Amino acid sequence: MADGVEEQLIAMRGFLDGEVAQRRLDRLASHFSEENILKEEQLSREVCAKLIRRSVNSSVLASLMAGCYPADREKIFNFFINRPDLETPVEIAKTEHRELVYMQLTALVNEGGVNAMKYLMEDPARYFTIMEAVGFIDVSLGIKFGVQFSLWGGSVVNLGTQKHRDKYLEGISNLKYPGCFAMTELHHGSNVQGIQTTATFDRMTDEFVINTPNEGATKWWIGNAAVHGKIASVFARLQLPSPDSHLDTDMGVHAFIVPLRSMEDHSVLPGIEIRDCGYKVGLNGVDNGALRFHNVRIPRDNLLNRFGDVSRDGEYSSTLPTINKRFAATLGELVGGRVGLAYGSVGVLKAACTIAIRYSLIRQQFGPPNKEEISILDYQSQQQKLMPMLSSAYAFNFATEYLVERYAEMKRTHDDDIVADVHALSAGLKAYITSYTAKSLNTCRESCGGHGYAAVNRFGSLRNDHDIFQTFEGDNTVLLQQVAGDLLKQYKRKFEGGALSVTWTYLRDSMTTYLSQTNPVVTHREGYSHLRDPRFQLDAFQYRTARLLHTAALRLRKHSKRLGSFGAWNRCLNHLLTLAESHIESVILAKFTEAIERCEDRNTRKVLNMLRDLYALDRIWKDIGTYRNQDYIAPNKAKAIHRLVEYLSFELKGVAGSLVDGFGIPDVLLRAPIGLQSGQYTEYSHHIGFE
Amino acid sequence: MADGVEEQLIAMRGFLDGEVAQRRLDRLASHFSEENILKEEQLSREVCAKLIRRSVNSSVLASLMAGCYPADREKIFNFFINRPDLETPVEIAKTEHRELVYMQLTALVNEGGVNAMKYLMEDPARYFTIMEAVGFIDVSLGIKFGVQFSLWGGSVVNLGTQKHRDKYLEGISNLKYPGCFAMTELHHGSNVQGIQTTATFDRMTDEFVINTPNEGATKWWIGNAAVHGKIASVFARLQLPSPDSHLDTDMGVHAFIVPLRSMEDHSVLPGIEIRDCGYKVGLNGVDNGALRFHNVRIPRDNLLNRFGDVSRDGEYSSTLPTINKRFAATLGELVGGRVGLAYGSVGVLKAACTIAIRYSLIRQQFGPPNKEEISILDYQSQQQKLMPMLSSAYAFNFATEYLVERYAEMKRTHDDDIVADVHALSAGLKAYITSYTAKSLNTCRESCGGHGYAAVNRFGSLRNDHDIFQTFEGDNTVLLQQVAGDLLKQYKRKFEGGALSVTWTYLRDSMTTYLSQTNPVVTHREGYSHLRDPRFQLDAFQYRTARLLHTAALRLRKHSKRLGSFGAWNRCLNHLLTLAESHIESVILAKFTEAIERCEDRNTRKVLNMLRDLYALDRIWKDIGTYRNQDYIAPNKAKAIHRLVEYLSFELKGVAGSLVDGFGIPDVLLRAPIGLQSGQYTEYSHHIGFE
Incomplete structure (x- = not known):
């Protein structure tokens, strides 16, 4: 081997800090040689990074991420791009803001040709696409839209009968009846x-x-x-x-x-x-x-x-025979609001990621002695803040798309099993995603330092507007309990030999695995290919859920005797919330993996796999105490996971710019000067009046 | 034993879910009987709760928490209570807000008789007391005050010479020279x-x-x-x-x-x-x-x-001989700003805790079938959100008081060791506390649901105003690196046989402990008295710090050879940040423990001990993966710690109202209707115009 190559290989080995290095290199080498695109000397970090960059095609990504109705999204965007008079200014008082948003809404309906009630009833996926798109104009507009159509309109459509539809529907659609x-x-x-x-x-x-x-x-x-x-x-x-x-x-x-x-x-x-x-x-x-x-x-x-x-x-x-059943049916019809919030929350997360990552790429601060300063995204700490977030935005995108599909299916079929599934899924995804996005908005502001604090750069208004997503249409803590309750129902059913609804079938297998011993060989496997295998990742998520479910059921049974069911539930509440989150995380991972399998572009698949790995491994690492406590993961494997999380974050920052371009948010709607595709500082200076 | 008592004992045993129960009961029994205040039948949970309540005296707490200059704090509060014309309204535009804050500042100086520059130079503790107090009026006022006196005034005083002081000082004090x-x-x-x-x-x-x-x-x-x-x-x-x-x-x-x-x-x-x-x-x-x-x-x-x-x-x-030394001396003089921010951040945390906890006590939602609804603070999940936060507010209070004392000592003595200590301590506490408070403000809003989203209830403005505390006067991520750098310097010195500065002496002992084996007996001890022993808690914190420090030093040495010192630092950056946080947590714990020892009121000490235990054990639990990975804590001990965290949170919620009263924030300054001491809903309804 030539000296230079040897040096590079040693450099890589150094990066990985341990015995896994050789295995990882072997694996990388075989991985690349399988594809006949790499010679040995290309294994250096720089070359790897270039390779990954080459494999990212923003427009392929953009079309993958644009959802089922890219044309509708585009149409909404263009409508507002051509109406700068309707743009929400950086500072605006409550009274004026309310009037402006009302004008935005009426323009959308009267001039933009949006017939929201029609989409809501006939094609929910289209409805949610539009609702998410208007959220990019102003989150208040997204919510005003939702209040008028999903909530007020939805209550007439879903809780009323034909006479109500005949009387009110048109006026709701055309805003004659706000x-x-x-x-x-x-x-x-x-x-x-x-x-x-x-x-x-x-x-x-x-x-x-x-x-x-x-x-x-x-x-x-x-x-x-x-x-x-x-x-x-x-x-x-x-x-x-x-x-x-x-x-x-x-x-x-x-x-x-x-x-x-x-x-x-x-x-x-x-x-x-x-x-x-x-x-x-x-x-x-x-x-x-x-x-x-x-x-x-x-x-x-x-x-x-x-x-x-x-x-x-x-x-x-x-x-319906009882008050409780009627109440459940009534509230059940309102589940669409949650679907919309989960979907809209991902949009907010994408916007925030775009701004934070673009700025982190151009912002330079400090550097090696007597050398140029480096971009703040070159810092491990900044990568740790933003790369798992970016991977989550991708993960959530596919999960909420699945939710919208299932919701549409439910509306079409009224199948009882799908109804139950969509209820728990929408509750869980709404709670999990909105909590995650709320936390991320803080991280974004903080990670962009002082310039992140300028209102024009959007983090403040996005955070303040989005904050309540955690509360309305069902408080997140309450919704997670519904998920836990549903899991326990499924668990009970399993032991009674019944069928499991689709999203839960994994429980049957993993419960069996859990009830047997953990596999000591797997516990210690720490090779690169094993850790990046979606089967390992999914198994780890599902094992945790199955275990939490099993122990929750036992604890509830024990406490119920003395405390009654309400008291027992409260005594186990933290446990139950963890269970629900664990379940939702595994659903998200499964849907992400399925979406990658469906992607036909091989290079895009490669990058999506990296994102998926980071999503999964970062979460396993964050909960490593649980895994260690059960010895599901041995100490050295835990360390290998941590190293891989840091390494994937490092690798992904090289393509982070393209990955946020993939979200397809036009500069003119994103608005934040520091989040633009180019000329950020100059635009920012212009904004405050410098020439 | 009478049947009723037996039942109660069983109930308690059930609560603790495990084998520790008996030991805990024995311990509790001996603990209480030592004090001759308890008969066996008083061991039920209800009685325990009452006992704790009886032991909390809000006014003793309030005087303990009011700092060294309670009269100055009181004077500032009263000045603004008597000037309702200077109160910041809930909605105010930027231009008007700036003028109002300027009026607040000039009134404080011209009518309130505050001579900030005098205090800044002669008695920093008094200066910081006043700065924290004005933050309760409006956080903007606290910052405007800081800009004028700490920053602009501080630069003249600390970087200038007598001619500058003669020329500018009076004009800075009396606002002739903003x-x-x-x-x-x-x-x-x-x-x-x-x-x-x-x-x-x-x-x-x-x-x-x-x-x-x-x-x-x-x-x-x-x-x-x-x-x-x-x-x-x-x-x-x-x-x-x-x-x-x-x-x-x-x-x-x-x-x-x-x-x-x-x-x-x-x-x-x-x-x-x-x-x-x-x-x-x-x-x-x-x-x-x-x-x-x-x-x-x-x-x-x-x-x-x-x-x-x-x-x-x-x-x-x-x-000073070099540019670097002059630069360090120049920036070094500005450390007071960090002290002020750390101190002020605790004030914000106290205000937010007060509002969130008072509301959680009166807000009722759901309950056992056919019974009254229960307060949301009765839910385990709400206790988990708010009780560790309350314990942190107490912990931070004593830590920042210590920081202010050290700062005053530094200003008095100019002793080199104290200078170094105060630099690292102010950097670490500023970073750690402001990050924690920022996260807590989100938790407070979220945990108070929809009514937490009304601007009048303060979470929004507190969060938005406080947010930048994480960035200005030193970005938290950068400051934590300074702490890590200082620790590594101390570590090196240790091996070279030199002296350690005061805050770091523990490293000598714990490093020795760490370099030997962990004690397998202690690893498995899970008794109540052991877990609540501050020596165990501090040992756990310090062990972690010592271990992180030792491994960081090794990794840095290894990577430096190839990557240079800058590259190696970046490769270990996450590790170094964790190290710095770990160190700061142990300093906070040590100062909390010392403050409790100084407290003369036995009953108050008892409650403070519970808060300290919760602070310490919650953090150990949050980082349980680290402890498990080194087998410092055995699996069953980990579970016992988790149970104790839940139990302490449960016990403390019974006295949470008194504990926030101890922060001594007058209703009229707190302002949030849902955070008042009584009549919250009615005041809230009045606020929006209902009679």
């Missing part, structure tokens, strides 16, 4: 069954009478209520007068259409009190309000009666 | 040695000529520059014309006093270009600007000449 979704109350958010607003049937007049019985029952945070909303679907306890008593019978939570403001002059209607919820941490382009009702009368027809109806005589009827 | 600290440039923040602004001596006129040679050299983020500043201390490379060449000699970075605006009409002076850095993520009450200099001439006397001077003939003189 509306609200009035569920949350001052005292009750997560616990919807605890809401206290009442809708009492008055047989005399054939009306419902809506009332706010106490301060805690004030509807709160109602989007569109403070300024623009004319109507609301109000969630209230249906009270039916009993024929043989003076007391009303509480039939549980139902939704009612309640006009709030006059269609003519927009004045607030009698009996209705509206207050402005005021300035928020973010999303100030959305006008949230608080509502109180004082004997507000609505016709009987305004009950959204798909799951329960009241006759002229005050008789209640339903195809 | 000033700036112009160090950072567009291209250089952390790497101050890379700044490019020049100050060329002109022997003909006995002046320095200040220039901005290129776009990247634009001074950026300069506080007070956009609106209020009249003068600045400008950091620039001193250029001296060489007698025998046409080239100037670069003497390195020095600070110069440069007038920016006319003292008469506030117009910008010739040759100076000022731009507004614009809207920021937070701190919009501070007016940051960008500066460019075009042949701006200043008299030779305007060089802040404590560490280097230029004679009339253009001869350079200094008591």
Whole structure:
């Protein structure tokens, strides 16, 4: 071997710090020689990096990442690119922001030709593509859009019947009826069954009478209520007068259409009190309000009666036998909101990654003595902050695409198993992804230092706007418990010999593996090809989930005897939340792996594999205590995983620029000067008025 | 034993889930019986909780936590409580916010009788008490205060000589000279040695000529520059014309006093270009600007000449031999800013904890079937989010008090060892605490759900204002490297037989321990009294630090041969950052333990011990992978630690209300309706206009 090559090989070996080096080199060599593209001397780090760079084709990536409706996305982008008058300025007061977002929405509908309700009902994937795209214009617009169509529109479509659709659908679509979704109350958010607003049937007049019985029952945070909303679907306890008593019978939570403001002059209607919820941490382009009702009368027809109806005589009827079943059906229809948030959260993560990574590539600070400064992405610490995040954005992209497909399938088939699957999946992905994105936005700001703190560079508004994604449409801590609950149901079913729903089939195998001993050979394997094998990675994720599930079931059973089921659940709550996250992580990994297999471009597959490996190994390393505690992973294997995480982060930073280009966010929408494709500093200086 | 008691004992045993239960009960029993306050039947959880509650005296805590100058804190609070006209509204535009904060500052000085420069020079502890207190009014005010006095004033006092103090000090104190600290440039923040602004001596006129040679050299983020500043201390490379060449000699970075605006009409002076850095993520009450200099001439006397001077003939003189030593001395004097930020960050954490915990106590959601809803702080998940945070706020309080003491000692003695110690300590505590607080602010918002998203409830502004604490006065990632560098210096010294500075003496012992085998008996000990023994906790922290230090030194030596010292450092960067954090955590734990020993009230000590245990064990648990990987902690011991963390969080939530009362933040300054001591919901409803 020539001296130079030897030196390079030694250099690489040094990098890997250990005995694995030789094996890794052998593996790399065989890997590349299989493909006949490499001679030995090309194994140096620089050459590897070049090779990877060569293999990344941003436009292949972009078309892979653009989703099922790239043309719709493009159309939305172009509409706003051509309307700079609608661009949200860097600093804007609440009042002006609300008006601007409303103008953006009306322009989209009236001039942009978007018929959101049609897509929502006929083609959810298209609907979510558009919702994500408008989020790039202004997150407030995405949410205003969601309030009007997913929530207010969705409640009419999903909880109402044909008469409601006939009456309201067109006005919802064309914004003649800007509306609200009035569920949350001052005292009750997560616990919807605890809401206290009442809708009492008055047989005399054939009306419902809506009332706010106490301060805690004030509807709160109602989007569109403070300024623009004319109507609301109000969630209230249906009270039916009993024929043989003076007391009303509480039939549980139902939704009612309640006009709030006059269609003519927009004045607030009698009996209705509206207050402005005021300035928020973010999303100030959305006008949230608080509502109180004082004997507000609505016709009987305004009950959204798909799951329960009241006759002229005050008789209640339903195809569903119990209050709990009706409640579950009612809330179940609203799962689309979660799908939209999970999908939109990935969009926010992509935008933040793009800005942070582009800036980290041009920002230079310090360097070797008497040499040029190096880019901050050349620092191991910066790679550690941003590269696993980039891999997660890719991973989440494929997972949420899968979720949207499953959701569309559910809407098409109404198959019970798919319904259950989509419920748990949307809860889990929404919770996991929005929590991850929220944390990442902080990391992005911090990793971009002072210039990350300029509002124009977007991290502040993205973080503030996105923050509440963790809470609305289901608090993340509550949603993860739903996932855990579903897993436990599946677990029970497994032992009762029943079928598992699709996303959970892995549990059968891994449970068997878990219940047997861990394999001591695998525990110690630390070779490069083994660690990068998706089967090892998936097995590690699924082993952890299976183990957490099994132990959770045992602990719950033990504690229930003494504490009751509620007490036992609370005693194991941290355990259950970890279980849910573990499950979701393995679903994401599985979907990422499947998406890579479907990718036809060989070079792109290679880079995606690196991203997938980093996603998986970084998470295994972050939870290494669990794996070590069970001796699933031996100490030296743990170290090898850590080294590989650092190495993959190092390798990927060489193509990080192309990988964020793959997200396909146009500069003019991204807006952040430090996040542009070129000329960042100059644009940034221009922004504050230097010539 | 009576049946009821037996049942309660079993209940407790059940809680602890394992074999440790009996030992714990024995221990608890002996512990309490020692104090003769308990009979056996009082061992139930409820009784335990009551006991703890009884032992917490908020006013004892409050006086313990109020620092050395409670009267000054009180005076500041009262001044602003009596000036509601100076209160920052929930929504305020940048321009108005800047004016309001300036009014707050001038009122404080002119009417509140605060002579900040006097305290800064004579009694730093008093200065920091006041700076922290004004941060409760508005974080922007705390920073505006810091810019004027610590930075601009500090540069004159610490880098200048008597002539500068005579000329400027009074005007700085009484705000006749609002000033700036112009160090950072567009291209250089952390790497101050890379700044490019020049100050060329002109022997003909006995002046320095200040220039901005290129776009990247634009001074950026300069506080007070956009609106209020009249003068600045400008950091620039001193250029001296060489007698025998046409080239100037670069003497390195020095600070110069440069007038920016006319003292008469506030117009910008010739040759100076000022731009507004614009809207920021937070701190919009501070007016940051960008500066460019075009042949701006200043008299030779305007060089802040404590560490280097230029004679009339253009001869350079200094008591320090090299550019690097002068640079270190110059930057070294600015360490006070870090002390202030660490101290102020704890104040922000206390405010956020107070709001989040008080709300979590009154917020109820869900509950056992057919029973009342329970408070969200009754959930294990909420305890896990907030109780370790509360324990950290207490821990940080004592650590930063210690830092302030050491800083004052340094200022008094100028002892070299103390200087080195304070430098590393202030860097480490600033980085560690501000990162922790930044993360906690997100957790607080998220854990308070929708109502945490109302701007009036403060999490948004606290987070946005505090965010940049992670970056300014030294980027956290850079500061932690300084700590790691200092540790490695100490490590080297140890092996060369020299003395260790005070904060590091533990390394000698633990290094010896580490280099021997871990003790297999201790590895398996999992008893309650052992885990709650501060000696075990500190040993675990110090073992980890010693081990990380030892392995870092070995790795650096190995990599240096091939990669050079810069490359080796970067190759080990994640390792080094972990090392620095580990060290700082052990310093915090040690200071917490010492503070508890000094506390004379026995009952208070008991509660503080619980907080200390939670602080320590939670961190050990979070890093359990490291401990497991070295078998420092056996698997069952790891589980016992986790159980104890959950149990301590559970126990502490019973007294969490009193513990946040101990922070002593008046309701009227805390402002957040959901964080008030009582009547939260009603106040919150009033805020949005309901009667």
